[in-house]
Amino acid sequence: MANSSSGESVAERIARILETFDAERSVQTPSEIARRAGLPSSTAHRLVTELVGTGLLDRDADGRVRLGMHLWEVAQRGSRALRLREAALPFMELVHARVREHIQLAVLEQGEALFLERLSDARAVSNITRIAGRLPLHASSSGLVLLAFADDELRERVLARPLPAVTADTVTDPGRLRELLARIRQEGIVVARGFVEPVSTGVAVPIRQRGRVIAALSVVLPRESPTAGAVEELRRAAAGISRRLDEPAE
Amino acid sequence: MANSSSGESVAERIARILETFDAERSVQTPSEIARRAGLPSSTAHRLVTELVGTGLLDRDADGRVRLGMHLWEVAQRGSRALRLREAALPFMELVHARVREHIQLAVLEQGEALFLERLSDARAVSNITRIAGRLPLHASSSGLVLLAFADDELRERVLARPLPAVTADTVTDPGRLRELLARIRQEGIVVARGFVEPVSTGVAVPIRQRGRVIAALSVVLPRESPTAGAVEELRRAAAGISRRLDEPAE
Numbered sequence: 001m002a003n004s005s006s007g008e009s010v011a012e013r014i015a016r017i018l019e020t021f022d023a024e025r026s027v028q029t030p031s032e033i034a035r036r037a038g039l040p041s042s043t044a045h046r047l048v049t050e051l052v053g054t055g056l057l058d059r060d061a062d063g064r065v066r067l068g069m070h071l072w073e074v075a076q077r078g079s080r081a082l083r084l085r086e087a088a089l090p091f092m093e094l095v096h097a098r099v100r101e102h103i104q105l106a107v108l109e110q111g112e113a114l115f116l117e118r119l120s121d122a123r124a125v126s127n128i129t130r131i132a133g134r135l136p137l138h139a140s141s142s143g144l145v146l147l148a149f150a151d152d153e154l155r156e157r158v159l160a161r162p163l164p165a166v167t168a169d170t171v172t173d174p175g176r177l178r179e180l181l182a183r184i185r186q187e188g189i190v191v192a193r194g195f196v197e198p199v200s201t202g203v204a205v206p207i208r209q210r211g212r213v214i215a216a217l218s219v220v221l222p223r224e225s226p227t228a229g230a231v232e233e234l235r236r237a238a239a240g241i242s243r244r245l246d247e248p249a250e
Numbered sequence: 251m252a253n254s255s256s257g258e259s260v261a262e263r264i265a266r267i268l269e270t271f272d273a274e275r276s277v278q279t280p281s282e283i284a285r286r287a288g289l290p291s292s293t294a295h296r297l298v299t300e301l302v303g304t305g306l307l308d309r310d311a312d313g314r315v316r317l318g319m320h321l322w323e324v325a326q327r328g329s330r331a332l333r334l335r336e337a338a339l340p341f342m343e344l345v346h347a348r349v350r351e352h353i354q355l356a357v358l359e360q361g362e363a364l365f366l367e368r369l370s371d372a373r374a375v376s377n378i379t380r381i382a383g384r385l386p387l388h389a390s391s392s393g394l395v396l397l398a399f400a401d402d403e404l405r406e407r408v409l410a411r412p413l414p415a416v417t418a419d420t421v422t423d424p425g426r427l428r429e430l431l432a433r434i435r436q437e438g439i440v441v442a443r444g445f446v447e448p449v450s451t452g453v454a455v456p457i458r459q460r461g462r463v464i465a466a467l468s469v470v471l472p473r474e475s476p477t478a479g480a481v482e483e484l485r486r487a488a489a490g491i492s493r494r495l496d497e498p499a500e
């Protein structure tokens with residue numbers, strides 16, 4: 001019943017429809033959605049209408065479609081992202097008050113660093129990351145921390161595949177990357193100068209829950225800035241967040 | 251193809267499955283999901299498996315299911331909630347630095363106040379709201395602001411239905427509520443003393459985008475606190491957020 005002749009489930013088609021929306025395409029016509037999701041027009045129109053009925057999508061008076069506030073609500077309500085964010089945000093605010101640059105929280109998701117939160121100063125240096133955006137594990141400071149503490153299987157898979165240079169300073173040699181990851185595991189910190197953007201330096205530390213690394217906390221500084229102050233603030237914040245995560249739930 | 255014998259679409263069933271998750275039930279077995287969603291067990295198991303395949307749900311080694319980080323990512327990426335939050339958060343931080351209590355951002359969603367963000371002080375007064383939680387329009391300070399500036403049709407619908415007392419101080423008389431809403435429209439502020447919790451006072455102001463009220467910004471103070479300082483901070487923050495929202499997109 002739920003499968004099309006192509007063997008694809010309705011759930012997959014719905015996921016593909018939801019995935020067509022992003023910051024640049026937050027409002028689309030059903031025909032644009034069909035094209036971007038690679039679905040027959042009639043199928044996309046019908047599923048969009050059904051999703052509008054549930055509140056997961058909204059349709060305006062012109063027939064254009066956007067993600068429904070209800071989708072956001074459902075996704076937030078039961079999500080680990082929300083609990084991690086809530087534990088982290090007060091400590092991120094403290095770091096932000098002292099290091100007036102970008103402070104970011106990231107987790108490992110499907111082989112990339114997914115950014116859950118970012119606090120930014122209006123005058124801070126350029127920063128490529130976005131909330132709900134992703135960066136490669138081998139290039140970003142957060143990604144390097146997540147990769148250093150990931151299970152061996154994922155680490156070997158990343159080391160075995162091509163490591164694209166995001167800038168001239170990205171570590172793209174598997175041997176050098178392996179050494180860097182070992183050092184991160186030992187020191188519990190990485191200072192990534194110009195790996196993602198030539199003008200900036202990322203500094204990241206692991207956040208642990210019951211001993212296991214579950215996230216990375218990072219700051220992005222102008223490339224030649226001293227990093228000692230940020231390192232100290234990050235370590236203190238990560239320790240505070242871990243304490244909060246390890247407390248029994250309310 | 252996509253409809254069951256009950257006439258319900260697969261999209262509706264998927265929405266019902268996602269809606270069974272919340273802060274208290276963030277991890278469930280497929281059988282619990284089936285029961286809470288009111289679906290036949292075989293249907294729920296099949297849809298859960300399909301949703302796990304898309305990343306919208308995650309299944310752990312014990313077969314227990316939770317919302318996938320990918321659902322959060324999709325919901326954030328293209329959402330108005332994210333853009334409003336990003337515009338509001340720097341100003342909320344400023345209010346928070348000066349009024350060390352709860353600062354909240356809410357929008358009107360399906361006849362209730364839906365809270366998009368909250369910054370809290372560890373020592374702040376009791377506060378019933380949660381991020382992605384809801385409160386009734388007639389009882390919360392945010393809800394009253396949203397209701398005061400809502401279209402006439404919604405306002406009349408709320409005034410016509412029973413107005414439950416959340417505390418002894420909630421305004422439950424339609425005539426008094428109508429007067430209160432008129433005053434909020436005139437003054438652009440509400441001070442709700444004990445309407446939601448006897449121990450606290452909510453103060454809320456509207457946030458406008460191109461002149462139209464799209465959200466409410468509020469603080470929750472101990473009931474007998476002076477409110478003048480918070481009122482001034484809220485008005486300044488709301489004006490700043492509106493300026494940011496009215497800027498052309500990057």
